[in-house]
Amino acid sequence: MCGIFGCITTNGDAAPTIHASLKRLEYRGYDSVGIATINNGEVFIKKDQGKIDEVHKLLNLDDLQGNIGIGHTRWATHGAPLKINAHPHTDCTGQIIAVHNGIIENYAELKTELENRGHTFQSRTDTEVIPHLIEEALKQNPTLTLTQAVVETIKKLCGSYALAVISSKEPDKIVCARNESPLVIGVAQDATYCASDLTAFLPMTNQAVMINDGELVTLTPGAYEIIRIQDGAPVTRKPKTIDWTPEMAVKQGYPHFMIKEIHEQPDTLRNTLRAQEHYLELLSTFLDRATEVFLVACGTSYHACLAASYMFSKLAFLPTYPVYASEFIEQHGKSVNIDSTILAVSQSGETADTLGAVTCSQQRAATVLGLTNTVGSTLTRVSRVYLGQQSGPEIGVAATKTFTSQLSVLAQLALKLSTKRGKVSQDEMDYLAEKLDKLPETVEAIILSQEDKIKQLAKKYRDAKIFFFLGRGVNTATAYEGRLKLMEIAYVPSIAFPAGESKHGPISLIEHGFPVVFICPRDGQTHKTLIGNIQEMKARGASIISIIEEDDEEIKALSDDYVEVPKGIPEVLSPIPFVIPLQLFAYYMAVEKGINPDMPRNLAKSVTVK
Ligand code: F6R
Numbered sequence: 041m042c043g044i045f046g047c048i049t050t051n052g053d054a055a056p057t058i059h060a061s062l063k064r065l066e067y068r069g070y071d072s073v074g075i076a077t078i079n080n081g082e083v084f085i086k087k088d089q090g091k092i093d094e095v096h097k098l099l100n101l102d103d104l105q106g107n108i109g110i111g112h113t114r115w116a117t118h119g120a121p122l123k124i125n126a127h128p129h130t131d132c133t134g135q136i137i138a139v140h141n142g143i144i145e146n147y148a149e150l151k152t153e154l155e156n157r158g159h160t161f162q163s164r165t166d167t168e169v170i171p172h173l174i175e176e177a178l179k180q181n182p183t184l185t186l187t188q189a190v191v192e193t194i195k196k197l198c199g200s201y202a203l204a205v206i207s208s209k210e211p212d213k214i215v216c217a218r219n220e221s222p223l224v225i226g227v228a229q230d231a232t233y234c235a236s237d238l239t240a241f242l243p244m245t246n247q248a249v250m251i252n253d254g255e256l257v258t259l260t261p262g263a264y265e266i267i268r269i270q271d272g273a274p275v276t277r278k279p280k281t282i283d284w285t286p287e288m289a290v291k292q293g294y295p296h297f298m299i300k301e302i303h304e305q306p307d308t309l310r311n312t313l314r315a316q317e318h319y320l321e322l323l324s325t326f327l328d329r330a331t332e333v334f335l336v337a338c339g340t341s342y343h344a345c346l347a348a349s350y351m352f353s354k355l356a357f358l359p360t361y362p363v364y365a366s367e368f369i370e371q372h373g374k375s376v377n378i379d380s381t382i383l384a385v386s387q388s389g390e391t392a393d394t395l396g397a398v399t400c401s402q403q404r405a406a407t408v409l410g411l412t413n414t415v416g417s418t419l420t421r422v423s424r425v426y427l428g429q430q431s432g433p434e435i436g437v438a439a440t441k442t443f444t445s446q447l448s449v450l451a452q453l454a455l456k457l458s459t460k461r462g463k464v465s466q467d468e469m470d471y472l473a474e475k476l477d478k479l480p481e482t483v484e485a486i487i488l489s490q491e492d493k494i495k496q497l498a499k500k501y502r503d504a505k506i507f508f509f510l511g512r513g514v515n516t517a518t519a520y521e522g523r524l525k526l527m528e529i530a531y532v533p534s535i536a537f538p539a540g541e542s543k544h545g546p547i548s549l550i551e552h553g554f555p556v557v558f559i560c561p562r563d564g565q566t567h568k569t570l571i572g573n574i575q576e577m578k579a580r581g582a583s584i585i586s587i588i589e590e591d592d593e594e595i596k597a598l599s600d601d602y603v604e605v606p607k608g609i610p611e612v613l614s615p616i617p618f619v620i621p622l623q624l625f626a627y628y629m630a631v632e633k634g635i636n637p638d639m640p641r642n643l644a645k646s647v648t649v650k
Contacts, residue, residue: 389417
């Protein structure tokens with residue numbers, strides 16, 4: 041996730057406006073920043089790695105001449121957060137300048153093709169192919185306008201983008217376009233803006249035009265023209281008046297970041313499913329050769345590791361050991377060795393316990409692999425190979441979207457490894473890959489159809505003093521995660537176990553009305569045994585809340601309350617959709633109890649002490 045902004049004005053220089061607007065987009069990414077303007081046919085660019093204020097101190101981002109410009113605040117996906125990879129990017133001549141949010145999946149092929157045609161690249165980003173493709177389109181057909189050249193370029197792109205382009209040859213316009221990354225236009229008397237979201241221009245205008253996938257817009261001062269990219273047909277769309285306060289705008293109208301981030305999951309999952317091929321291949325090669333594999337993490341990331349251990353075992357027949365990072369040195373510090381492989385999972389890439397386990401492993405010559413949301417973090421620097429989970433910054437203290445992204449990447453990794461090892465039939469692999477691709481839609485459907493019901497459940501159970509969360513197999517991890525969310529956000533003491541363990545002790549707590557949440561996918565071996573576990577609890581007076589597949593009449597009949605997810609989810613992938621109702625439940629329980637879910641007491645987003 042990055043933030044883009046463009047401004048064309050008749051009222052002075054654009055740069056100070058772009059700088060101020062990028063500050064409002066900083067929540068979308070903050071590892072590097074850049075602005076480009078055009079004045080009297082000359083292009084000015086300032087960019088560097090670092091937060092906006094740091095770069096401004098060094099370069100003075102307000103001091104670029106010209107009434108037209110574009111800017112970008114970055115969250116690295118392709119290419120480390122270095123000056124050279126910071127946007128804007130230009131073509132070979134430096135006349136065509138672009139900023140981009142999204143991922144160009146076919147950038148490697150396009151780059152090779154362009155290099156063969158003599159183009160020279162400066163960065164390791166996917167974005168840089170865009171200005172070069174525009175340059176190439178204009179070289180092939182010099183009669184094209186900038187707008188037409190951008191259309192030709194877009195037809196070659198696969199992936200997601202919100203992009204904005206300017207050219208010193210046509211310095212009176214900004215061309216922007218959208219596919220699966222947000223883009224909105226702001227219209228004022230003396231200026232027009234394009235931005236990743238309307239927070240960016242809200243202090244200047246409350247007149248906003250939402251842009252849809254497959255649309256391209258040409259901006260001139262105070263005016264805009266939308267066309268459909270596919271056939272060039274003009275689109276008429278009037279601005280809407282936005283009456284959000286600045287605080288509402290940052291959260292895009294949601295009351296809290298946590299609920300905004302829960303709702304973002306269909307999009308973050310789509311992002312996560314893109315373009316990791318090369319790194320997945322590399323990482324799976326390391327795992328394939330490994331003698332013993334430890335999956336090391338804390339908190340929610342540990343739950344992703346726990347789920348992954350089932351995925352690796354079931355799909356690739358690879359035994360792995362999920363370990364709490366804070367326990368790793370005590371538990372394995374002496375035995376870890378040159379034949380050990382550690383896959384460290386950390387959203388922030390800065391968690392002290394996880395890095396401690398990594399350092400210990402490195403000292404003992406083990407191989408360290410990483411999975412993180414923060415390219416440029418310590419974990420990316422110390423890992424032999426790392427994967428980026430591409431969820432964008434998470435502001436809410438509780439991990440939500442970053443958890444499902446981790447699960448999605450780990451599932452892709454397990455599938456890759458499975459292909460390598462030939463352990464699962466091609467039919468089954470194809471089936472799972474198809475189901476994985478559909479998960480963003482599944483998650484969307486769950487949020488849409490179940491959120492109101494979950495709100496009601498939170499009202500019903502708001503005074504409950506304790507909860508059980510039970511699941512079997514891979515959904516033991518889902519149960520743990522549901523418990524952690526409810527405890528940390530709504531301060532409700534909760535207990536989670538593999539369901540089979542409950543009768544070895546915890547069941548003695550059960551009395552009339554004790555709420556027990558069961559995670560019940562229908563596919564796989566666990567459904568039948570779970571029904572037995574539900575009956576054991578029910579017989580002792582527990583209130584059963586089940587997360588089930590639609591039409592699972594058997595479990596419905598045993599439940600006091602249930603939440604439904606769409607049918608046909610393979611068990612091995614089920615933690616991704618099944619955790620969504622648990623995230624929503626924790627959120628609405630906190631809201632019911634008057635707790636701010638974005639700032640739970642005593643917690644920090646990144647735990648950098650042991
Ligand atoms: C829970 C939560 C924490 C983190 C844990 C690890 O909602 O956010 O449990 O998962 O502190 O953080 P990372 O993944 O940054 O290493």
